[in-house]
Amino acid sequence: MMKIKKGIQLIDQHDKNYMYGGKFGGNFIPETLKKPIDDLTKLFAKLRKDKKFLKERDYHFKNYIGEPTPFIKLENLTEHLRGPQIYAKVVSEANGGAHKIYNATVHCLIAKRAGKKYIVGDTGAGYAGKMLSMAAKKFGLKCKIFMGAKDIKRQRPNVEAMKKNGAEIVSVTTGSQTLVDAVSECMRYWVSNCDTTHMCVGSTVGPNIFIKICAWSTAQISRELIKQVREEFGKIPNKLKLINCVGGGSSAAGFWNEFMDTHAQFIGVEAGGPRNSKLHAAPLTNGSKIGILHGAAQYVIQDKEGQIGSTKSISAGLDYPGISPLHCFLKDTKRASYTSASDEEALKAYQLVSKLENISPSLEPSHAFAEAIKLAPKLKSSEVIIVNSCGDSLKDKDIIKQKLGSYIR
Amino acid sequence: MKSKIAIAFDNCKKEKRPALITYTVAGDNTKNNSLKILNKISKHADILELGFAHNTPIADGGQIQGSSHRALKNGIKLKDVFQIVKNFKKNNPSKPIILMGYFNLIYQNGENNFLKNCKSSGVDGLIIVDLPYPENKNFANKCKRKSINFIQLLSPTTSKDRMKKIIRDSHDMIYYISMLSTTGGKLKVAPRKILENYKKIKRLNSNKNLVIGFGITNKTISSLKTADGLVVGSQLCKTITDSIKKRQNPVTKLDKLVYSLKNNIL
Numbered sequence: 001m002m003k004i005k006k007g008i009q010l011i012d013q014h015d016k017n018y019m020y021g022g023k024f025g026g027n028f029i030p031e032t033l034k035k036p037i038d039d040l041t042k043l044f045a046k047l048r049k050d051k052k053f054l055k056e057r058d059y060h061f062k063n064y065i066g067e068p069t070p071f072i073k074l075e076n077l078t079e080h081l082r083g084p085q086i087y088a089k090v091v092s093e094a095n096g097g098a099h100k101i102y103n104a105t106v107h108c109l110i111a112k113r114a115g116k117k118y119i120v121g122d123t124g125a126g127y128a129g130k131m132l133s134m135a136a137k138k139f140g141l142k143c144k145i146f147m148g149a150k151d152i153k154r155q156r157p158n159v160e161a162m163k164k165n166g167a168e169i170v171s172v173t174t175g176s177q178t179l180v181d182a183v184s185e186c187m188r189y190w191v192s193n194c195d196t197t198h199m200c201v202g203s204t205v206g207p208n209i210f211i212k213i214c215a216w217s218t219a220q221i222s223r224e225l226i227k228q229v230r231e232e233f234g235k236i237p238n239k240l241k242l243i244n245c246v247g248g249g250s251s252a253a254g255f256w257n258e259f260m261d262t263h264a265q266f267i268g269v270e271a272g273g274p275r276n277s278k279l280h281a282a283p284l285t286n287g288s289k290i291g292i293l294h295g296a297a298q299y300v301i302q303d304k305e306g307q308i309g310s311t312k313s314i315s316a317g318l319d320y321p322g323i324s325p326l327h328c329f330l331k332d333t334k335r336a337s338y339t340s341a342s343d344e345e346a347l348k349a350y351q352l353v354s355k356l357e358n359i360s361p362s363l364e365p366s367h368a369f370a371e372a373i374k375l376a377p378k379l380k381s382s383e384v385i386i387v388n389s390c391g392d393s394l395k396d397k398d399i400i401k402q403k404l405g406s407y408i409r
Numbered sequence: 410m411k412s413k414i415a416i417a418f419d420n421c422k423k424e425k426r427p428a429l430i431t432y433t434v435a436g437d438n439t440k441n442n443s444l445k446i447l448n449k450i451s452k453h454a455d456i457l458e459l460g461f462a463h464n465t466p467i468a469d470g471g472q473i474q475g476s477s478h479r480a481l482k483n484g485i486k487l488k489d490v491f492q493i494v495k496n497f498k499k500n501n502p503s504k505p506i507i508l509m510g511y512f513n514l515i516y517q518n519g520e521n522n523f524l525k526n527c528k529s530s531g532v533d534g535l536i537i538v539d540l541p542y543p544e545n546k547n548f549a550n551k552c553k554r555k556s557i558n559f560i561q562l563l564s565p566t567t568s569k570d571r572m573k574k575i576i577r578d579s580h581d582m583i584y585y586i587s588m589l590s591t592t593g594g595k596l597k598v599a600p601r602k603i604l605e606n607y608k609k610i611k612r613l614n615s616n617k618n619l620v621i622g623f624g625i626t627n628k629t630i631s632s633l634k635t636a637d638g639l640v641v642g643s644q645l646c647k648t649i650t651d652s653i654k655k656r657q658n659p660v661t662k663l664d665k666l667v668y669s670l671k672n673n674i675l
Contacts, residue, residue, distance in 0.1 A: 017544060028512055028539040030468040032589060035566035174474060175464060187467045192590045194566065292513040293465060295539065305486055306517035308465045 004333040006261050010253070010326060011212045018208035019297070021332060024325035027207045029295045033187075036194040041209045043114055048216070056109060061220055064138065065101050068224035069093045071232065071386075076356040083376030084241075084383035087232075089225050090359055091251065092392040096131045098362075099251040099390045102217040104131035104200065108139040110213070111198035118193070120144045121200040122186040124151055124179030124247070125317030125364065126158025127391060128202030133167035141198075143167040146186040150177040151316045157395045176310055179247075179320050183294050203248025204324035207295040215326060218254025221388065226258045229386070239383040240264045241375070244390070245367040246338065247271065247281065247318035249327045251390040256336065265337075268327060269367045271313035272340035279312035281319050282340040284331055293322040299331075314343035314399060315363035317391070341370035347403055349373055350393060360409040362391030363399065413505040413533050414558050415581040417455045418618040418637060427634050429453065429671050430620060432509065432642030434460040434476040435493050436485030438649055438659055443480075447497045449664040451504045453671040457497075458536065458640065461490045461510040468538050470593035472643035475650050487518055491530040498531035507534035507560065520548060524555050534558030536584060542575045553580060560584050563610060565598075576614050584640070585610060587623045593643025596624035600632035607636060627670050634674045641670055 002021040005013055019026045027037060047053040061067050070090040078086045091099045104121075111119050119141045123129030129145035136143035145162055149171045152159055162169055170189075175181040183201070190199040201210035204218075229236055242259060244252035246268040256266045270282030280286060283299040291300040293308060301309035301321035313319040330336040341349070346363055349370035354360040361369055368387045375385070393400065393409055401407045411419075421428040431454040435443050447457055462477035462485060469477065494506055508527065515523045515537065527535070535552060537545065542561060549559035561579045563572055564586040576583065585607060588598045603621060611619055621633055622640030633639055648666050652659040 026544065027541070028544070029541060030538055030564075031541050031562040032468075032564040032566050032586060034541050034564075034571070035568060174478075180465065184465055184467055188469070188591045191468055192594060195589060289517070292511070292516060292539070294467065297516075302513070302517070304517065306513040306515075307463065307481065308513075 002329070002332045004329070004335050010257060010260055011215045013329070014208065020325050020329035023290060024298055024328040025208050025211065025296050027295060028292045028297070029207050030191055032191050033194060033207070037207050037209055040114070044110065044209060044213055047110065047113060053109070053113070057106060060105055060109070061102070065095045065105060066093070067220070068228060071225060071228035074353070074357050077353060080356055081373060081376035084379040084381060084385050086372060086376070087384065087386045088359060088389045089221065089255065089386055091221055091388055091390040092359070092362070096134050097392045098127040098131065099218050099221060099254060100127040100131040100202065101135065102220050102254065103202070103214045103250060104128065104135040106213060106217040107132070107198065107200035108135040108141055111141055112139055114198060116196065116198040118142045118144070118197040119200060120146065120186055120189055120197055122146045122179065122182040122202050124148070124182065124202070124319060125315070125391070126151065126155035126162065126395065127317060129167070129169070130158045130161045132200055133162045133165035136167065137165045144170060146170045146172055146182045146189065148176070148178040148182045149173045151179065151182070154399060155316050155395060156398060179316070180308065187294065203250040204253045204326055205248045205294055205296060205322060211296070211324060211326060214250050215253040215257065218250050219257040221251070221254040222256060222258035225255070225386070236262050236264060237384040241267055241383070241385045243267045243269065243368045243372050243385060244388040245269050245318060245364045246323060246327055247320050247364065249324035251388055253324060253326050255388040260335070266330065266335065267371060268336055268338040269371045270338060270340040271315055271318035271367060272342040273312040275342045275344050277312055279310055280340065281311040281313040281321065283321065283323050284327065284338040285340040296325050298322045298325045299328050314346060314403070315367065317364040318367065339371060341367040345370040347400070350400065351404065351408070354393065354408050359389055360393040361389045362393045363396045364391050365389045412556065412558060412581050413503055414456060415618070417505050418581070421455055421638070426674055427636050428455040428620065428638035429674060430456040430458060430638050430640040431645055431667055432458040432460060432640060433645050434462055434473065434480045435490040436462065436480030436483050437476040437646070438479050438653055439483055440485065440489055440493065442660055444493050444496055445660045446663050447493070448500065449660055450667040451501050453667045456505045456507060456638070458507045458509050458642070459490065459494065461487060461508055461514060463511040463514060466511060468591055470591040470643060472593040472646040472650065476646040487514060487526070491526045494532055495530040505533040506531065507536060507558070508532050509536040510538065512537050512540045520551060524551060524557065527557055528555055532557060534560050534582065536560045536562070542571070542578065546578065549578065558582060562586060565589060565606060572610060573613055576617055579617060582618045582620060585619055585621050587621050587625070590623055592623055593646070594624050596629050600629060604633065604635060627666065627673055630670055631673045639674065
């Protein structure tokens with residue numbers, strides 16, 4: 001049976017072929033990318049142990065990203081639901097407004113060390129792109145962002161931000177014109193330019209090294225949180241649920257990492273898509289088969305032949321047919337459980353939280369809040385739920401207005 | 410027994426010219442036409458690569474993406490690809506066919522099942538874009554046991570050490586990617602430079618048939634003709650695209666193009 005090891009970082013629990021549990025991940029890449037990926041793998045292995053590099057990272061996490069992001073009790077929501085105590089880790093307070101800034105910052109620092117002048121990245125909701133363009137500007141790198149034409153239309157505020165940061169936005173018009181195509185196009189660009197250019201994959205997906213760098217970066221979230229939890233409760237509460245949305249899975253990986261060897265329960269919430277649609281972006285919940293997407297084996301929405309399937313979600317950031325090999329591993333080892341929330345449930349959750357509290361989650365974490373709201377009536381007041389509020393609703397203003405008629409924040 | 414691929418190279422060497430290798434996508438622009446195209450161009454080409462389309466390709470340029478898109482829109486399935494090969498082989502039993510594509514389709518089909526289908530339809534070799542060395546060792550061995558060539562790829566970024574290992578584990582044909590690019594990119598490296606790299610690889614083992622691909626068109630092909638073989642793909646796909654736009658017959662257009670490619674390397 002597949003087992004998770006204690007005392008070893010999750011990202012390092014792969015075999016010599018970079019597979020987790022012998023089934024997930026790996027490097028299914030064109031020959032041209034072998035060397036750049038090997039080089040990056042070696043460089044990152046070195047930097048992880050390099051005290052100077054770690055000091056530099058910590059300096060920027062503290063002074064540029066801002067740490068710690070707030071950990072707050074949602075008093076009104078707790079009272080409203082009359083169940084467990086509900087808390088939020090307000091990661092949207094990080095510079096730029098989402099967890100993607102951790103990965104973007106680390107990639108820029110690595111690119112500098114590698115002597116690369118250009119950095120490219122993919123984006124769905126536009127957060128990964130916005131953060132990469134921000135960090136690239138700060139660290140003096142030229143930046144190109146690949147984004148699906150459909151996402152460019154539905155995530156305008158983040159597109160504007162990227163432009164302001166001086167990034168070139170490449171509109172991807174192939175396939176479904178969303179994140180999946182943006183990642184493909186970005187990889188294709190890297191195949192052609194890997195000698196001068198560093199690539200940042202926006203989530204814990206892709207060839208193994210990108211999964212590692214991303215999860216290693218977002219782990220900052222739980223490094224802060226575990227301290228905050230101990231301060232608040234004096235210990236890790238006996239019954240603690242950490243709820244996080246999962247698209248690619250970068251924020252969940254970071255939110256859970258430091259709690260891996262504790263008894264805290266992990267719940268990942270995928271995008272269930274519109275209530276009355278067969279389309280979704282929830283490969284784990286809906287029993288998709290293992291396949292290869294963007295260089296890694298993972299559960300992925302696909303047809304019998306192996307063609308990658310269409311997805312649908314109101315949330316651009318979760319609208320991806322695959323899921324991080326790390327989450328496939330966590331699912332099969334039963335360390336985490338996964339479920340989904342529909343578009344409608346996410347919208348309702350957004351509305352309720354925004355009305356009752358001082359925070360206003362974007363549509364991605366609204367999926368996680370939807371699950372918290374669903375679970376709450378079944379739980380006792382001694383139990384604790386923490387939701388990772390990893391994005392702010394401002395970027396979804398247009399969609400929310402269109403769907404609900406009005407926007408509150 | 411020598412493979413059909415090895416024999417094709419031997420024949421070209423006797424004629425003191427490189428092997429002409431074409432690439433088209435199965436089902437582009439229709440299932441019927443792609444078979445007709447193979448039948449026509451096989452008169453000029455020595456080895457035929459046939460792509461099985463995937464909708465999330467990470468190493469293909471615009472032209473091949475376009476062809477794959479058309480094929481998938483036509484509803485092409487793996488069983489159709491094998492049927493096309495089978496029908497082609499009925500009339501051209503000695504002409505080698507190499508299937509080219511991404512690993513997920515093989516993974517879903519089942520490696521053994523896929524190879525069984527290759528064998529029964531007459532496929533001579535495989536190029537799997539996203540299954541590099543050494544991850545491909547297991548599958549490459551399976552191919553060898555079935556007398557199907559697994560064609561390894563080398564690129565300008567492949568280190569010398571790695572090249573030696575890959576060449577040692579290769580079968581009758583090795584594919585050298587001319588430049589850092591997806592397929593069909595403009596030839597951004599001088600042919601002289603490509604041939605320099607090419608010779609370096611040949612020096613590691615001159616017995617292996619080493620072909621060059623990526624960025625080769627009827628304009629550039631003659632400057633590379635000292636190689637063992639040359640692959641032209643994107644220009645063929647583009648010609649299909651153009652002929653559809655102009656309402657011309659893609660079959661005759663490709664026949665003409667491959668004929669001229671052949672003349673350019675004689």
